[in-house]
Amino acid sequence: MPATTPISDARAWGRAAGAATLAAFVVTLVVAAFVWPAATTTPHDLPVAVTGPAAAVDGVTATLADSAPGRFDLTTVADRDAAVEAIRQRDVYGAVVLGADPEVLTASAASGPSHQAMTRLADELGTALAAQSGAATPAPSVTVTDVAGLSADDPQGIGMTATAFPLVIGGIAGGVVIALLVTGRARRLASLGLYAVLAGASTTAVLQGWFAILQGSALENAAAIGLAFLATSALLVGLSSVLGRAGIGVGALLTLLVANPIASAAQPPEFLPGAWGEIGQLFVPGAAVSLLRSLSYFPDADLAQPLLVLSAWAVVGIALTLVGRRGDAARDAAAPAEEQSPAYAAA
Known part of the structure; x- marks a missing residue:
């Protein structure tokens, strides 16, 4: 067994230091992204x-x-x-x-x-x-x-605020699973649609049927949650079709570290500094929370903007899935043979 040279040993220690530095940077970025909205919150206009x-x-x-x-x-x-x-x-x-x-x-x-x-x-x-x-x-x-009070089942509004993060994680989880396990454009799109329907219905059953956090029509709430899940998961699948597995990381970071902190789930957009509140409403988490809050407590509110935002992100993800070379016809053709192999079945 060859002995470890000083150069290779130094490189190994360098990689270890680099990994620790990168991990510390990521943690700092996550803390800053999640704490910044709360630390700077103050009403303006x-x-x-x-x-x-x-x-x-x-x-x-x-x-x-x-x-x-x-x-x-x-x-x-x-x-x-x-x-x-x-x-x-x-x-x-x-x-x-x-x-x-x-x-x-x-x-x-x-x-x-x-x-x-x-x-x-x-x-x-x-x-x-x-x-x-x-x-x-x-x-x-x-x-x-x-004149527009909260439900007796969620008198402090904590439940409504808490729904934002599961919507983010649910969309990311669906996109990751489908991007990694499903091959072929048609199958990916079908899987995205089925996931949106099933996850929307099951999440509504928990949030409204079990905990009574959501109010109003359960069917409308399920459709809204399903559209939110579709928008995020389709984006991850689409980016992975274009960029490969790196696209999953890009979509997850965009949703979790950029869009989620400025979603205004806990405070109005006017409480964030500058134009960040308005920008947050143009991403999936902000639009989804706004849509669910309106469906539950403000039936007279205009739903056009959140619906348009969620639909636009879903369309972008689907379009990327269709044009991405990572899910091209060659991969589609190879998928059935791969799926019939003993190794695939065992996996």
């Missing part, structure tokens, strides 16, 4: 409706511009009913109703942080009204009304 006498509206607008610059994006609406409708359509996160009986409307189902921001706004409004009224006249109390 949070859409809020306001209604009431013109003078009162102008006064509140000026007060918030001084006390909370950039925190709220106020939109004037006709009356309280219009404010409620805007909340239910997810155009705003809450509303301020001014008059003899001031009221702050909120929607805890939209997210915990936005609900807390509206509650703090009610406190600030009460303080401002007290300062305006003076000591001789008691200020009217500000009522807080939740």
Whole structure:
């Protein structure tokens, strides 16, 4: 047995140091990706409706511009009913109703942080009204009304927030399994479709039938989850068809380390710095969470954007699967003979 030379031994130690450095870098990247959204979360331009006498509206607008610059994006609406409708359509996160009986409307189902921001706004409004009224006249109390509350089975919204990560992992898992075990374009596409249907139905059975986290139509929720799984898994399969196994890593990293941290599952997109919140809604995790939240608690909301985003990613993945040379006709033709071999059967 040949002795180990100093050069080869040095190379082995170099590889060991390089592997440790790479692993440390990956861990740092993962920690930064997941902690950054929570560490930098703060509301900016949070859409809020306001209604009431013109003078009162102008006064509140000026007060918030001084006390909370950039925190709220106020939109004037006709009356309280219009404010409620805007909340239910997810155009705003809450509303301020001014008059003899001031009221702050909120929607805890939209997210915990936005609900807390509206509650703090009610406190600030009460303080401002007290300062305006003076000591001789008691200020009217500000009522807080939740017009889109969470389910009694998920009163804190923790379950809805927790659904985001399983959707990400489920999409990645489906894509990895199909990319590694299924050969041939037609079989890969059929497997993707079947996975989306089965995984969507089973996940809905757990989230809605078992834990009652999701609300609304179980069929619609299953279709939404299935589309989310299809979008992610098809992307991984498509990238693997084009790039080989390296494509699986690219798709997984894109979904897990880029898209998932900015999905705004725990807070509104307006709580992320800059345009990252809006960018996050253009990826599968953000669109999927937004779609499920609307289906469960905001039936009047416009579903066009999340549906379009999920469909677009699914189409991209399917297109890559069709054109990728890693799944070309030669491999398709070789697959049946391979699958009939004793080695394949044993595996």
